[in-house]
Amino acid sequence: MNRLIKYTIYTIAISVILLVSCQKNPNWNTKILTPIIHTRLDVGDIFGDTNVVVNPNQSWSVVVQQNINMLQSGNVVNLDDTVSKDIFTLPFMFTIPPGQKVIEKQNVTPLNFNGMELLLARASVAKMKFYVTNTIKHKLLVKYTLHSASLNGVVYEVEEDVPAATDTTNAYVIKTIDLDKYDIDLTGPNKDSYNQIYATTTVWVHPDGDTAIVTPTDSVIIISTFDEFQPEYARGYIGSQIFKERGSSSLNVFNNFKSGSFDLQSIKTVLDIDNFVGADISVIINEFSTKKNSTSTKVSLNNPIIGSAINMSRAAESNDPNYPVYPQIKTYDLSNSNVDNMIEIMPDSLIYDITAELNPLGNVGAGTDFIYFNKRLRAKLNLEIPLNFSTNNLIIEDNSSFDFDNDNINSGSINIYIENKFPFSVNIQFYLLDEQNNIFDSLLVKNNLIPSGIINANGFVSAPTSTTLEVKLDDYRISTLRRSHRMLIRANINSEQNKTYKLYEYNNMDIKIVGDLSYGI
Amino acid sequence: MEFKRFLLLIIIISLSNIVIAQTKENKALQLRYDIFKEINFSTEYDLGSYLNNTFLKSYYTGNFIDEDLKNTNYDRLKSEKNPFGISSITKLQFRQLPETMLGKHNMGYSVVFQYNYYQEFEFTSDAYNLALYGNKSYAGKNANLNNMRINNQSFYQIKSGLFFQNRDKYKEYGFQVALNIGNQFHNYSSNNAILYTNSIGEYINLKGEFQNQQTSYLENNKTQGIGGGIDLYYQINKRNSYFIRVELNNLGFIYWDNKSSNYNKTENLEFNGIEVSNIFEMPSPLLSTTANDSIKNYIASNSTIGNITTFTPSDFKLSAQYFIKDNINISTLFNYRFFSVYKPFYKISLKYYFSDKLYLGPNISYGGYTKFNIGMEFQTEISHNFVLNLQTKYLSGLLINQFSGIGAFLGINYKL
Numbered sequence: 037m038n039r040l041i042k043y044t045i046y047t048i049a050i051s052v053i054l055l056v057s058c059q060k061n062p063n064w065n066t067k068i069l070t071p072i073i074h075t076r077l078d079v080g081d082i083f084g085d086t087n088v089v090v091n092p093n094q095s096w097s098v099v100v101q102q103n104i105n106m107l108q109s110g111n112v113v114n115l116d117d118t119v120s121k122d123i124f125t126l127p128f129m130f131t132i133p134p135g136q137k138v139i140e141k142q143n144v145t146p147l148n149f150n151g152m153e154l155l156l157a158r159a160s161v162a163k164m165k166f167y168v169t170n171t172i173k174h175k176l177l178v179k180y181t182l183h184s185a186s187l188n189g190v191v192y193e194v195e196e197d198v199p200a201a202t203d204t205t206n207a208y209v210i211k212t213i214d215l216d217k218y219d220i221d222l223t224g225p226n227k228d229s230y231n232q233i234y235a236t237t238t239v240w241v242h243p244d245g246d247t248a249i250v251t252p253t254d255s256v257i258i259i260s261t262f263d264e265f266q267p268e269y270a271r272g273y274i275g276s277q278i279f280k281e282r283g284s285s286s287l288n289v290f291n292n293f294k295s296g297s298f299d300l301q302s303i304k305t306v307l308d309i310d311n312f313v314g315a316d317i318s319v320i321i322n323e324f325s326t327k328k329n330s331t332s333t334k335v336s337l338n339n340p341i342i343g344s345a346i347n348m349s350r351a352a353e354s355n356d357p358n359y360p361v362y363p364q365i366k367t368y369d370l371s372n373s374n375v376d377n378m379i380e381i382m383p384d385s386l387i388y389d390i391t392a393e394l395n396p397l398g399n400v401g402a403g404t405d406f407i408y409f410n411k412r413l414r415a416k417l418n419l420e421i422p423l424n425f426s427t428n429n430l431i432i433e434d435n436s437s438f439d440f441d442n443d444n445i446n447s448g449s450i451n452i453y454i455e456n457k458f459p460f461s462v463n464i465q466f467y468l469l470d471e472q473n474n475i476f477d478s479l480l481v482k483n484n485l486i487p488s489g490i491i492n493a494n495g496f497v498s499a500p501t502s503t504t505l506e507v508k509l510d511d512y513r514i515s516t517l518r519r520s521h522r523m524l525i526r527a528n529i530n531s532e533q534n535k536t537y538k539l540y541e542y543n544n545m546d547i548k549i550v551g552d553l554s555y556g557i
Numbered sequence: 558m559e560f561k562r563f564l565l566l567i568i569i570i571s572l573s574n575i576v577i578a579q580t581k582e583n584k585a586l587q588l589r590y591d592i593f594k595e596i597n598f599s600t601e602y603d604l605g606s607y608l609n610n611t612f613l614k615s616y617y618t619g620n621f622i623d624e625d626l627k628n629t630n631y632d633r634l635k636s637e638k639n640p641f642g643i644s645s646i647t648k649l650q651f652r653q654l655p656e657t658m659l660g661k662h663n664m665g666y667s668v669v670f671q672y673n674y675y676q677e678f679e680f681t682s683d684a685y686n687l688a689l690y691g692n693k694s695y696a697g698k699n700a701n702l703n704n705m706r707i708n709n710q711s712f713y714q715i716k717s718g719l720f721f722q723n724r725d726k727y728k729e730y731g732f733q734v735a736l737n738i739g740n741q742f743h744n745y746s747s748n749n750a751i752l753y754t755n756s757i758g759e760y761i762n763l764k765g766e767f768q769n770q771q772t773s774y775l776e777n778n779k780t781q782g783i784g785g786g787i788d789l790y791y792q793i794n795k796r797n798s799y800f801i802r803v804e805l806n807n808l809g810f811i812y813w814d815n816k817s818s819n820y821n822k823t824e825n826l827e828f829n830g831i832e833v834s835n836i837f838e839m840p841s842p843l844l845s846t847t848a849n850d851s852i853k854n855y856i857a858s859n860s861t862i863g864n865i866t867t868f869t870p871s872d873f874k875l876s877a878q879y880f881i882k883d884n885i886n887i888s889t890l891f892n893y894r895f896f897s898v899y900k901p902f903y904k905i906s907l908k909y910y911f912s913d914k915l916y917l918g919p920n921i922s923y924g925g926y927t928k929f930n931i932g933m934e935f936q937t938e939i940s941h942n943f944v945l946n947l948q949t950k951y952l953s954g955l956l957i958n959q960f961s962g963i964g965a966f967l968g969i970n971y972k973l
Contacts, residue, residue: 061619062618062621063622064689066688067690067693067694068692069758070692071758071828071829072831073831073833074830074832451757548829549830551758
C-alpha cells in the first residue's frame, strides 16, 4: 500500500512539474492552401506610374518630361584668392600708450572676374581667411571692416586680439570669416565702380596692455583671402563669353527593357529651351542624341534645329524669392523628326553638345545683366508616346528582393494563377541570384508561357486567358530559395501575330500566388 | 449513455447518504466546535480535454504529433463544444474561531490570499482539423467554427469573511468578501462562424459573429484590473453519519483598465493574399504573413479601446459524505462552474480509513474539462496538528494515456 501511495504521489508531482515548468512548442505537419500575394500588372508597372497617363479614350500614353540643365561646366565667376595684403610699419620709434591707435588703412582691392564687370555678388558659401602676423612685443587689437559685405544692411566687421611677439617668434592669428549669403557690393567706396572690394584695417595697442615702444623694424602684416566662394547670384555686366559643353542626362523610362524591339506608331515631341540668365544667349545645338549604353546604340536627332543658331533674349527678374526669374522660352516641335527611332532603341541616356555665347552683342544691357548660378540654360524635352505598338522578343527585366526565411515549409508548390488581358504573350521566368548576382536556379521548370488575351476582330482583347504556372517546392528548390535573397524576373513579350496594338486601361495581368504547402507547425 | 449511467449512480448514492442515517464514530466528519486557529494551504492543478493524454503530453512536452495521434483524437471529438482547459487555484487561508467575537461565542473569521489561473478553449472538430491537418482538406468546403471560445484569465484575490457554527444543529455557514486583482484577460467567442477555402486557394473567407475582448498585455505579472467577489457556504453534519456542504465560490467581477480592447462584429472577411501594387516589389519575408496574421491585424485595428467588465469563473459545489461502515466512507461531489467552458462535474469517492489518521481510496469522475476518469485520494495526520491531503482525479490518465486529464490537489492543514 505504501508503495502505491508513494508511486501515486511521485507520479502526480512529476506530472505537475512537467506540465507547469517544461512547456515546449509541439510540432506537427499540416497541409496549407493559402493565398500569398495578389497583384495586378498594368502599363504603369512596366513604364513607371509617373510616366503614363490615360487618354480620354482610355488608351495609355507614356509621357516623358526630361529636363537637361546646360551651362553647368566651369565657373562663370573666378575670384583671385587674395583680397588684400597690408604690411604696417612705422618710420620712427614711437612710444604708444595702451588703447591708442597705431595705424588705420583703407583698402580698395580690384577683383578679376574674367571680363565680367560686376556690381553685386552673393555666394551660397563664402569663407574668408584673415591672417595677422605681429612682430611687436606688445599685445595689439585689430579691427577688420569689410565695407563691401553686408547682411540685411549690417556691414561685416571683426575685432581680434593679437598676442605680443617674443624675442624669438612672431605672434600669429588666423580667423575664418563666414560670409554666406552676404551681399557683396562691388562698386567701391564711391559706389561708382565695379569689381572692387573695399575694407578698412585698424590697429591699436591693446587697451589691456602696457605702453608699447614700436621701432621701424617692427611690423604688423594683415592678409585676407577668399578661402571658398560658391557664387549664387551676380549682377552687372556678365561679359561676352563663349561656352562649349557636352553632357548627358539619364533617362529611366526604359530601364527594365533589356533587348528585343518595339515599333512605335507616333510620338508627339516638343523641345523647350529656357534661358534663365539675364543676358542674351545665342545657342547652337551641335548634337542631341539618345543612347542605350548596354548596346552602345546611339541615334542622333535629325532636325533643322541641329546646327542652327537659337537666339535667346534675356530673362527678367521677379520679386518672388521662390521664383526669382521669368525665363525666356523658345519651343520647337520635333514630332516630324526621327524621335521615334531615338526612342525605339529603348535609351537610357540623352546626350547633348552645345555652343552658347553670352551677350553676343556686347554690353547692351548697360550693366543690368544678372545670373543665378544654379539655373542658367535648360532644355526640356517633352515626349508623349501613345502606346500603340508591336513588340518582338522584347525583354523586360527587373530585380526583386525577397526573403524565404521560413523553416516550416517541408514541400509543396507555389501556384501562380494568371489572367492575361494584354494583347501580348509573355514568356516569364524567375531566376534566383547569388550574392554576386549570378543566376543559379530558375523557378519555373515546366510551362512558363502566358498566352495573350483573346483578341477580337477589332484588335481589342475581348476576354482574358487563364494560365497556371507551378513552382515545385522540393528539397533542392527550398534550399535554393533559402540561399537566395534576390530574384531576377525576366519577361519576353511578343505581340500576338506580330500586329500593332493600342494599350488601354483595361489591359492588365491579374496575378494570384497561392501556396499549396506541407507546413510544419 | 455511459454518462447517464454514472449520473444515475451518483443520484442514488447521494439520496442513500441522506436517507439512511446511521451512527458512526469518526473524527473526520466532526465539525470543530472548540475554539481553534489554523492555517490551510491548498493548490490544485487541473488540465483536461476531450483529447487524450498522449496528445496532451506531446503538445506540452514539444513532441511530434503524428498522423495516428491526430486521427485517434479526432475520433474522440464531438462536432462542437470540445473543451480544453487548464485551471490552477492556489490558496493560503487563516481561520480562527475565538472564544468570543463581537460578543458571540460561535463566530469566527478567515483571511485568504488566493491565485486563480484559467486557460480554456472550446472548439469544434473542424477547428481541430484546420489546426492539425491544415485547410487543404477543406478546399471548396466550409469549416464549422461555430461556438468557439477562448477564456484565459488570471487574478489574485484577497478575501476576508466570517463564519458561524451552531453546536446544536451541527451546521456551519459563512461568507467571504474578495478584492480581485486582475492580471490578464482574453475572451474570444464566435457564433455562426464558418471558414471557406476556395477550391484552388485563391481566397479564404471567414464569416460569422465574433467577439474578442482582451487586456492590453496578456501577461501574468501585470495588474490590469480590479474588482470584487463573494464566497458563500453552508454545511450540515449529522454527527458521525453524513455531511452535506453547499458552496458558491468566486462569484464576482473584474473591471479591466481603459487600455483593454473590445471587438464585437458580424464579419465577412475575405483574404486574397497580400495586396502588392508592384509584382517586382515582393513582401519580405515572402511566406510568413498568413491569413491568420491578417485576421489578427484586422481585429486589432477594428477594436474599441476602453474599460471592460467581466465575471470571474465561479464554482457552485454540492458535496455529501456518508459512512457506510465504521472505516469506509463514500462521498460525492457536483461542481458547476459559471463563466467557463468547464462542463458539469460529478465525482464519487470511496475512502478506506486505515486509522483515524489515515485514509486512502479511489474516486471516479465525469465532466469538467474531460470525460470519465479514475483517481485516488489520500489523507494522513502527520502529527497531532498537521494534516496532509493529496488527491488526483486523473490516475487513469497518468497510467493509461488513452484517458484524458492531468492534475492533482495538495492540501495542508496546520493547527496553531
